[in-house]
Amino acid sequence: MNIGLGLPVDDPGQLLSWARRADAGPFSTLGLLDRLVHDNPEPLVTLAALAGATRRIRVQSEVVLAPVHSTALLAKQTATLDLLSGGRFTLGIGIGMREEDYLATGVDFHRRGRRLDEQIEVLRRVWAGGSYGEGVGPIGPVPVTPGGPEVLFGGFTPAAIARAARWGDGFLGAAPSPDFTDRLFRLAEQAWRDAGRPTGPRLVAQVNVAIGPDEVVAEARANVARYYAFLGDASHFADSVLGTPKEIQAAVGVFTDLGADEVILYCWSPDPEQIDRIADTLF
Template identity: 40%
Template sequence: MPVMEPDLDRATLKAWARVVDEGPFSSLCWGERIAFDNPEALTLLGALAALTDRVRLVTTVVIPQLHDPVLLAKQLATGDVLSGGRLTVGLGVGGRHEDYRSVGADPATQTMRQMGDRVAVMKRVWAGEKVTDATLPVGPPPVQAGGPQLLVGTMGPKTVRSAAVWADGLAGTTLDLDVTKQDELFDVARDAWRAQGRGAPHLATSFWFAIGDGDDPREQVHRHLLRYMNWIPAEIVDAMAPGTGWAGTPDELRAVLEKFAAIGTDEIHLIPTSSDLDQVRRVAEVVEEFEQP
């Protein structure tokens, strides 16, 4: 979803949800920010559950430390019910202290340990345990037994290893689309999950994208980064923009997908840099061709 783009309205969000749901995609994803003019992530979850019927709904990512864990568990379980069990929850510690301060959360809790503690509470809620002094457990029970699939939003090996206890896989990000580095991180995850006696992790990564011809796609990514990375001096964003995210033609996107498929990537979450619906339609054409035997 183009949730970090300006001037979003009901019609735009509805159109994107419908096109993704009717297309060849596996998931519909969106992230959480507080001190930004994006839609609130959990409200949007309810809307997207109603607007779609097929794709999985993936939060990439929600930050547990910005929420009460019991209430967050209830909200996510409700989203799982409304979507008919199609929810996957990507969780991360976030990258902006201003988001923590905006809701009165302590930036000192921006740690994997603090996130893991909150995940433990949510899993108890989803298991039907009484975690509060109340007559009944907190519900509703999620459609998916034990709760939604959990992915850890990360780019680093240490984070991957610490999340192997509770996560079902990765919701990673690659800034420069370095396939070798991504493969190394996937190997860390495979080893960490194996060490915990668990099955193979779900391996997902993401990157910003702009599809088109000539210089327009790269300029589109650049504009998006300047807006989204508003905490970084513009001259630094200008310097990093030429090598951040992906910009190119349909054929070039197909080649990128092939490279990530070759290292065992289960899923790629493409992050929009425009709310123009033509962007997702052009990607859909590439994905349809890519998935044909």
């Protein structure tokens, strides 16, 4: 089982240290979330820095809110990141749930799914060396990965899963429970079959964790509650953070049984000692 780490965002100055430490260990991927109206670092800029500070670990957005980005610029940024990382970049992509990110950019929140459908078609064409559109030539550089970086779609709706089956290489299940993840994985597999894809999706599960002293776990749960405060009562999300080695081991076992190819353990406390604690727990 491949195990990745989702990076904490409340202390960006520590992220290079996190990346180097994870790269020296057994982890497969470094994931980073995307929000605009929040105090997280911009993901594509940050992942480029992390790719330059590491040699083997993959870097992944979880997930880039594509509709708030310029499509042409996003095509160029992601191709560049794929090239400079030596093909170690995975584009996690989605639409998000927070209207304020769209208000800040003047993009229609209610049209975000349709905009993503339009964007991913253009991204695939540009990465393959085609023109951006009528009267506009190709946008380079050419990605080192043929056809462009690996693309994982995140989402919870039938439309999101159908979009993933049409355009994606896999599906990112960031659901609040294993049962929900199971349903999403099975729907994704069926969608891949319905789309006539010759192979099934790469399935990636995500779960929130914190491992260490009580203050580390408490800090992580407070950060999760703050992140999901737009929903009103975010206590369920905070309480669901896995805070012991046994809980984390059990969750990885469950996701393995559900068919996950990789599990991303999203860390919400900036304490870098968690990297070694998680490694000791799982490897």
